[in-house]
Amino acid sequence: MTYAERENIFSKEYITTKELADLLGLAYANASTLMQTIKRKTGDRLNIRGKIHVQDYLDYFKLDGSSGRYKKTEKEIL
Numbered sequence: 001m002t003y004a005e006r007e008n009i010f011s012k013e014y015i016t017t018k019e020l021a022d023l024l025g026l027a028y029a030n031a032s033t034l035m036q037t038i039k040r041k042t043g044d045r046l047n048i049r050g051k052i053h054v055q056d057y058l059d060y061f062k063l064d065g066s067s068g069r070y071k072k073t074e075k076e077i078l
Contacts, residue, residue, distance in 0.1 A: 001025075014051040 001022055009019050021031035038060045045053040054067055058064075 012054070014046055014053055015057055017050050020057075022050070023078055034039070 009015060009023060014054065015023070017028065017032050017035055020026070020035055021028050022029065024034070026034065032050075033054055035050075038056055042056040043058045045056055
């Protein structure tokens with residue numbers, strides 16, 4: 001997965017099951033199971049089947065989204 005693809009995923013409000021699979025290198029079925037786990041552990045902000053809120057993803061993996069790391073462009077990081 002390229003940086004541009006990751007940037008595209010985190011620039012939206014939600015992550016789809018397919019994007020989660022691509023992001024973590026999982027099979028679709030495993031990504032679906034993980035998505036359900038994330039929804040149960042963090043609460044389901046969107047309440048939409050097959051999608052999780054980006055903040056739920058960050059909370060589950062204990063990533064700091066407030067630093068803006070996931071919102072910066074590749075040029076800003078380099």
